[in-house]
Structure formats: C-alpha cells, structure tokens
Amino acid sequence: MEFQFYMPTRVITGEDCIRKNKDAFRALGTKAMIVTGARSAKANGSEKDVTEALKLADIEYVVFDKVMSNPTIACVYEGAAAARKAGADFVIAIGGGSPMDAGKAIALLAAQDISEDDLFKGQYENKILPMAFVPTTAGTGSEVTPYSILTNDKAQTKTSIATPLLFPALAFLDGRYTKDLGITTTINTAIDALSHGIEGMISVKANPVSDVLAKESIRQIRECFKALKEGSLTAAHREQLLYASMLAGVVIAHTGTTAVHSMGYSLTYFKDIDHGRANGLLLAEFMKFTAAGRPDVIESIITAMGYKKLEELEKDLEELLGAKEAITAEEISKYSSIAIKAKNIGNCPVVPEEKDLIKIYTESFGLSV
Ligand code: NAP
Numbered sequence: 472m473e474f475q476f477y478m479p480t481r482v483i484t485g486e487d488c489i490r491k492n493k494d495a496f497r498a499l500g501t502k503a504m505i506v507t508g509a510r511s512a513k514a515n516g517s518e519k520d521v522t523e524a525l526k527l528a529d530i531e532y533v534v535f536d537k538v539m540s541n542p543t544i545a546c547v548y549e550g551a552a553a554a555r556k557a558g559a560d561f562v563i564a565i566g567g568g569s570p571m572d573a574g575k576a577i578a579l580l581a582a583q584d585i586s587e588d589d590l591f592k593g594q595y596e597n598k599i600l601p602m603a604f605v606p607t608t609a610g611t612g613s614e615v616t617p618y619s620i621l622t623n624d625k626a627q628t629k630t631s632i633a634t635p636l637l638f639p640a641l642a643f644l645d646g647r648y649t650k651d652l653g654i655t656t657t658i659n660t661a662i663d664a665l666s667h668g669i670e671g672m673i674s675v676k677a678n679p680v681s682d683v684l685a686k687e688s689i690r691q692i693r694e695c696f697k698a699l700k701e702g703s704l705t706a707a708h709r710e711q712l713l714y715a716s717m718l719a720g721v722v723i724a725h726t727g728t729t730a731v732h733s734m735g736y737s738l739t740y741f742k743d744i745d746h747g748r749a750n751g752l753l754l755a756e757f758m759k760f761t762a763a764g765r766p767d768v769i770e771s772i773i774t775a776m777g778y779k780k781l782e783e784l785e786k787d788l789e790e791l792l793g794a795k796e797a798i799t800a801e802e803i804s805k806y807s808s809i810a811i812k813a814k815n816i817g818n819c820p821v822v823p824e825e826k827d828l829i830k831i832y833t834e835s836f837g838l839s840v
C-alpha cells in the first residue's frame with residue numbers, strides 16, 4: 472500500500488469554540504483582515520464572535536465584507552490591495568465557500584505579486600498570510616482544502632488556484648452559525664458535501680484514509696436526508712452536516728473532484744445554478760456512467776450510504792432538488808466543450824469523452840436525445 476496523507480489545518484469544533492480558543496489567533500499575527508460577505512456573518516453572530524475574541528486577545532483588525540457568491544478575480548485583487556494598505560498580517564475568512572475561497576486568494580495575493588495571467592498557473596513563491604476560517608455553510612469544506620475557486624470570465628467557467636499554501640492554519644466549526652441558513656441553501660450545500668465524498672471515492676487519487684473519511688461523511692449526510700426533505704433540522708443535524716462537510720473537504724484535499732464539478736461549473740457560470748445544486752443534478756448520471764466501467768466503486772458508495780441500488784440515491788436526490796431547470800441541446804453542447812478541458816476530468820477512473828459529457832447532461836435534465 473503506497474499513499475501520502477497531509478492535513479495541516481488545526482480543526483477546532485464545538486459551541487463557542489472561537490471565544491474559547493481566542494489565544495490561537497495570537498500565533499497568526501498582530502493585525503487581521505476579516506474577509507466575509509455582505510450580510511450573513513453579521514446576522515448569524517459569527518463576525519461578532521470573531522471581533523470580540525480579537526479584542527480580548529488584543530489583536531487589531533479591519534473588515535473586507537465585499538465578497539459575493541462565486542467570487543470574481545477582481546474581488547480578490549481588491550481585497551489583497553486593501554489587506555496590504557491596512558498592513559494586515561493574517562486573514563480570517565467567515566462565511567460559505569465564497570468568502571473562504573476569496574480569503575485564500577487574498578492571503579496569497581497580499582503576500583506576493585502575481586499577475587492575473589499567472590494566477591492559475593501554480594507557480595508561486597512560498598509566501599502567504601496565515602489564515603483562520605469560520606465556515607457558516609455546511610458544504611464546501613473549503614476550511615480544510617488547498618483550493619480557491621474563482622469565477623474566470625476569460626475561460627467562461629470557474630477555475631481553481633491549487634497549492635498546499637492555501638491550507639488555512641485554523642478552522643473553527645460552530646454549528647450555531649448555520650442555524651438560520653435557509654432550507655434551500657442548506658440542501659444545496661449538503662449536496663455539495665455529498666458530492667465531494669462521492670467524487671472523492673470515485674477519483675483515481677482516492678487512498679485508504681480518504682475512503683474511510685468519505686464513507687463516514689456520506690453516511691452522516693444520508694442520515695440527515697429525512698430532516699432536509701421535511702425542513703425539520705435540529706441543532707444536532709446542523710452540527711452533523713458541518714462535521715460531514717469538513718470530512719468531505721479533507722477527502723477532496725487529497726482526491727480532487729471529478730467531471731461532476733467540471734460540468735457543474737458551467738451550470739453555475741451560465742445559468743446561475745447554486746454550486747451544490749449543480750453537482751447534485753449531475754451526480755446520479757455520472758455515477759451510472761462510472762458504474763459501467765467501475766461497478767465496484769459505485770457499489771461501495773451505495774453500500775456506505777445504506778442503499779441497495781443507485782436508483783434509491785437518485786430518487787432521494789430528485790426529491791431534495793425538486794423541479795429541474797430548462798436547458799437546451801445547444802447549451803449542453805457548449806458546456807460539454809468547456810468541461811472536457813477541465814483538469815479534474817483526469818481524476819475520473821472511466822475517463823469521459825465530450826460525447827459522454829453531452830449524454831450525462833442530457834440524461835440529467837431529462838432531455839430527449
Ligand atoms: P456561498 O456563495 O458562500 O454563500 C451562499 C449564500 O449563503 C450567500 O448569500 C451568503 O450570504 C449566505 N450565507 C452564508 N452563510 C449563511 C448563514 N449561516 N446563514 C444565512 N445565510 C448564509 O455558498 P457556498 O455554497 O458555501 O459556497 C460556494 C462557493 O464555494 C462556490 O464559489 C464554490 O465554487 C466554492 N467551493 C469551494 C471549494 C473548495 O475546496 N475551496 C469546494 C466546493 C465549493 P453572504 O454573502 O451575506 O455571506
């Protein structure tokens with residue numbers, strides 16, 4: 472057995488974990504830039520808990536709260552310029568995947584000069600501002616991944632900066648911050664985490680440890696399906712989803728994602744479909760495609776989730792996601808031509824061709840061929 476496992480992020484969980492561990496910020500620097508979205512971190516108490524902890528720890532801070540969903544390249548350059556101007560020496564990102572991913576790019580760009588042309592090329596100096604993350608959605612796992620995914624208008628898709636430099640030093644998981652997350656975003660983000668666990672098991676980069684974590688993550692997410700369908704999540708469900716999402720993040724930190732994510736990016740970029748929902752719409756058909764060449768992998772996923780057949784998972788996903796968006800054959804053809812160029816296509820054990828992507832989109836949206 473030959474594999475490597477690397478997880479440098481210190482994960483701290485539990486109610487009030489930020490204030491209880493306020494001194495952990497001291498190891499990161501003396502002036503923080505808080506990177507967040509416009510509203511939710513103020514409403515759910517996470518930003519206040521961070522600023523109070525910083526005050527108690529005698530650490531200065533500035534706030535950059537301009538991160539939009541699916542952050543743009545312009546947004547992260549603006550954030551990095553603000554961090555330099557303020558003299559911030561570490562970053563605290565609070566929010567869903569968007570502020571966390573923006574926080575990573577800002578921490579990188581504040582520490583070194585990288586032109587837009589070189590942003591996704593992977594050649595970076597060994598310099599970045601240290602980071603602490605507070606996820607307030609339970610889905611992306613960005614708090615434990617080395618990826619920052621940005622809207623890339625030149626390529627008309629979303630593109631990742633991927634480097635181990637992007638692992639945050641600290642992640643604080645407090646389920647209370649996700650308490651008021653609406654049911655639609657809760658479902659979409661839970662399906663994103665599910666997709667990470669499933670794609671992580673399918674990926675050619677899966678290893679024995681990532682498989683253990685993925686199985687536990689997808690099992691826990693399935694346990695929440697009933698409450699997600701009924702909209703009856705308890706605080707315990709919220710904690711469970713946040714935990715499962717972190718586990719799935721550790722999985723994709725090792726395995727990467729697959730064609731599901733590459734294909735989902737077009738649905739987000741062109742049709743404004745939420746990231747997790749986009750993955751969920753494509754997941755079952757991609758699993759059927761993979762099952763033709765690797766039935767063993769798909770069977771172990773289905774078994775770990777407590778199902779007997781893939782069709783049972785497909786039905787649950789349909790119930791959770793509801794009516795599907797309309798899509799045309801022209802759109803499918805365009806999205807397939809973009810997705811086939813993505814790096815994560817190479818992680819698929821049964822490597823799809825462009826015609827296979829067309830078929831997966833077509834079947835996923837119930838279009839007649
Ligand atoms: P998001 O774009 O971060 O947030 C979606 C919406 O939810 C925003 O309107 C946000 O409001 C709101 N929100 C966040 N937390 C909330 C809370 N606790 N209560 C109420 N509303 C809340 O969504 P996301 O699905 O978490 O992240 C998606 C992004 O993550 C995509 O860009 C995707 O590509 C990326 N992603 C990254 C990785 C990775 O490994 N780095 C993996 C998967 C996905 P505010 O704007 O006011 O905060």
Ligand code: ZN
Binds near residue numbers: 611666667746
């Ligand atoms: Zn994702």
